[in-house]
Amino acid sequence: MPRAATASDAFNAIGETHRREILGYLARDERTVGEIVTGLRLLQPSVSKHLRVLREVGLVRVRRNGRHMLYRTNGEAIRPLYEWTRTFERFWANQLQRVKERAESKGQEGPGTAEI
Amino acid sequence: MPRAATASDAFNAIGETHRREILGYLARDERTVGEIVTGLRLLQPSVSKHLRVLREVGLVRVRRNGRHMLYRTNGEAIRPLYEWTRTFERFWANQLQRVKERAESKGQEGPGTAEI
DNA sequence: TTGACATATTCCCATATCGGCATATATTAG
DNA sequence: CTAATATATGCCGATATGGGAATATGTCAA
Numbered sequence: 001m002p003r004a005a006t007a008s009d010a011f012n013a014i015g016e017t018h019r020r021e022i023l024g025y026l027a028r029d030e031r032t033v034g035e036i037v038t039g040l041r042l043l044q045p046s047v048s049k050h051l052r053v054l055r056e057v058g059l060v061r062v063r064r065n066g067r068h069m070l071y072r073t074n075g076e077a078i079r080p081l082y083e084w085t086r087t088f089e090r091f092w093a094n095q096l097q098r099v100k101e102r103a104e105s106k107g108q109e110g111p112g113t114a115e116i
Numbered sequence: 117m118p119r120a121a122t123a124s125d126a127f128n129a130i131g132e133t134h135r136r137e138i139l140g141y142l143a144r145d146e147r148t149v150g151e152i153v154t155g156l157r158l159l160q161p162s163v164s165k166h167l168r169v170l171r172e173v174g175l176v177r178v179r180r181n182g183r184h185m186l187y188r189t190n191g192e193a194i195r196p197l198y199e200w201t202r203t204f205e206r207f208w209a210n211q212l213q214r215v216k217e218r219a220e221s222k223g224q225e226g227p228g229t230a231e232i
Numbered sequence: 233t234t235g236a237c238a239t240a241t242t243c244c245c246a247t248a249t250c251g252g253c254a255t256a257t258a259t260t261a262g
Numbered sequence: 263c264t265a266a267t268a269t270a271t272g273c274c275g276a277t278a279t280g281g282g283a284a285t286a287t288g289t290c291a292a
Contacts, residue, residue: 002247003122003279004131012131015120016250020127020200027204033269046251048270067259067268075207082205084136085198088143091191092198118277119249132280149239162281164240183238183289234292241286249278256271262264 007056010077011084014059018042019050023073026060030072123172126193127200130175134158135166139189142176146188 006012014020021040025031033051037044051071054060058077063070122128130136137156141147149167153160167187170176174193179186 001280001282002245003119003249004133005248006119006250011133011136015128015131017120017127018250024203034267043252044269045253045271049250052270064259069269073204073207075204078201078204079208081197082201082208085194085201087140088189088191088194089198091189092195117250118275119279121278122280134280150237159282160239161241161283165280168240180289185239235290236292237288237290239286239288242284244282245280247279250276252274254272256269258269259267261266 007053010057010059010081013053013057014081016050016053018046019054019059022047022050022054023059023078026071026073027075030063030070032068032070034068036071123169126173126175126197129169129173130194130197132166132169134162135170135175138163138166138170139175139194142187142189143191146179146186148184148186150184152187 004012006016014023018040022036025036025039031039033044033047036042036047036051040047051060051062055062059074060071061074062072120128122131130139134156138152141152141155147155149160149163152158152163152167156163158166167176167178171178175190176187177190
């Protein structure tokens with residue numbers, strides 16, 4: 001079995017750096033394909049292809065305006081990713097806690113707890 | 117250029133469903149490869165391969181205990197993903213805001229306000 | 233040592249990728 | 263209508279994938 005299609009879900013779609021950049025770029029306002037091309041310095045066919053993937057997984061929305069296509073990020077579709085990552089929130093929360101505790105008890109370094 | 121390697125960064129690594137499952141499984145306690153195999157009903161070589169990818173991007177840590185390898189999730193490595201998704205938080209925050217306002221002004225439950 | 237157990241690696245294969253380039257489609261202007 | 267602009271699609275090639283089966287490596291027990 002090959003790797004899951006990039007358009008199979010949001011988790012796969014955001015694996016690509018350029019697609020994440022596009023999502024960021026489209027987060028504020030809707031943008032034309034041409035604006036993305038010049039704004040992010042990508043080639044037009046590449047942008048169109050990435051937009052197709054993003055559209056297929058619902059990460060962007062489009063509407064037509066004359067001969068322009070106006071794309072915008074659909075933040076709702078990012079929420080599942082957010083929720084998934086939040087599942088691990090306690091890790092860095094604990095980390096901050098530990099750092100704070102260590103600072104407060106400002107004593108001794110634990111001897112090298114080996115990490116592989 | 118082919119797709120970026122699955123072990124090139126966390127964004128690519130979590131694209132795979134089984135890897136996300138493994139990360140969830142290893143979030144509470146450290147686990148043996150065998151435990152992952154039986155716990156998630158995967159084949160051992162498959163698990164070992166996924167663990168390798170996860171290890172390469174720092175999403176899991178290992179230590180050896182006799183002939184067992186004990187893996188655990190390194191939540192810290194998920195934080196960048198969390199931060200990235202949080203960039204879009206206002207999308208669903210606004211959504212909730214709108215829902216709340218509607219509820220307050222109407223003083224009743226809105227019918228079918230779909231939740232994902 | 234030998235054998236049993238735990239995990240990692242290798243090989244094969246069908247598939248999807250992304251970038252470039254060329255081209256097709258769609259829409260408006262004149 | 264035709265030309266020009268905006269976007270989408272098709273084709274190519276190099277590459278990495280993930281599953282499965284077989285096998286290699288590593289560690290302990292007797």
